[in-house]
Amino acid sequence: MIEFRNLADDHPDLAQSPLLRGALLTLRYARDHGAIGLTQTKAFKRVFVHWAVEHFEWPGRSAEEMFRFHKVINEYDFPALELVHFLLISLRLGRHFKGEFRLTKRGAELADCPGSLFAELIPYFVLQIDHASYARFDDRPVGTWDIWMNVINVEADHGTTEAALFETFYGEALDWHTAGWREMGAFSSCVLRPLVWAGLISEIRDDDLGGRVCHIFKTQLWRSALHLDTDDQLSPICVQ
Known part of the structure; x- marks a missing residue:
């Protein structure tokens, strides 16, 4: 049996999850900017991709290293962001509408609730996604x-x-x-x-x-x- 405990939104250990951090940053960016622009292939536009590279603090993917090898970074060059994008759409926390990524009502609610977002995001990612x-x-x-x-x-x-x-x-x-x-x-x-x-x-x-x-x-x-x-x-x- 695997049971995920409910953690308070201010629980300090939540800061140890790179995936939770990336999801929170994406939700908050979309909320604060109204939306995130999408390309014709429905990937995030480069302006947000570059912002995400600089702020996600992803394990093994430092911004300095990525920009050293890529002057221009697309979403598919940053698998962490590609994964976050997929998960937020799959969990219906965001949606594509008229060339933009916009938050759903639930996504907006969870943007300031790390504990609740962890409870939805992490069990789904670990236990249900085909990682291959x-x-x-x-x-x-x-x-x-x-x-x-x-x-x-x-x-x-x-x-x-x-x-x-x-x-x-x-x-x-x-x-x-x-x-x-x-x-x-x-x-x-x-x-x-x-x-x-x-x-x-x-x-x-x-x-x-x-x-x-x-x-x-x-x-x-x-x-x-x-x-x-x-x-x-x-x-x-x-x-x-």
């Missing part, structure tokens, strides 16, 4: 969110690695330098990355040890927002 649809490959890992999250709840409680988690689930010691790199890639893209973007886990990548090592930690938001069947298996965290 926007990944590099179409490969999908075997498993369910109930299994993945309950096991990660225990294994990553004091920190673990991407490779160790993969071995726990699938019994194979694979990494990015073995013949099973695509299986590792599917697991990383469809399980770990959504949890990072949701703000439920954090990654620390170490490329200085002769190979790519990814350390995985549960965030405080995970501990505040989730109630799982394996919670009773957790060891107390010692604070010194």
Whole structure:
């Protein structure tokens, strides 16, 4: 069982979710400016895309790095914004009307309610979206969110690695330098990355040890927002 707890709008741990932050910024921008302009293909116009790149603070996508390689950035160049756009339309928090993205009544209500927006956005994104649809490959890992999250709840409680988690689930010691790199890639893209973007886990990548090592930690938001069947298996965290 996966249960998302209701969090107050001023709960400090909500700030750990990149996806929630991006959605709030988009809703508030549309509210404050009346709408966000769309291209002929119904993507956000570049003026907003550039603003989003500068303000989203997306993991692994700093504005400085993106503008270093792209003088002009379209929505499809910034997958985080493409995802936020899709989610807001899917949840009917925004709509396309006469060449603009406009808020619905519900979207306007949630623009100042981070806790309520989290409750609608994050469970839908993590549990219902086909994460392989926007990944590099179409490969999908075997498993369910109930299994993945309950096991990660225990294994990553004091920190673990991407490779160790993969071995726990699938019994194979694979990494990015073995013949099973695509299986590792599917697991990383469809399980770990959504949890990072949701703000439920954090990654620390170490490329200085002769190979790519990814350390995985549960965030405080995970501990505040989730109630799982394996919670009773957790060891107390010692604070010194």
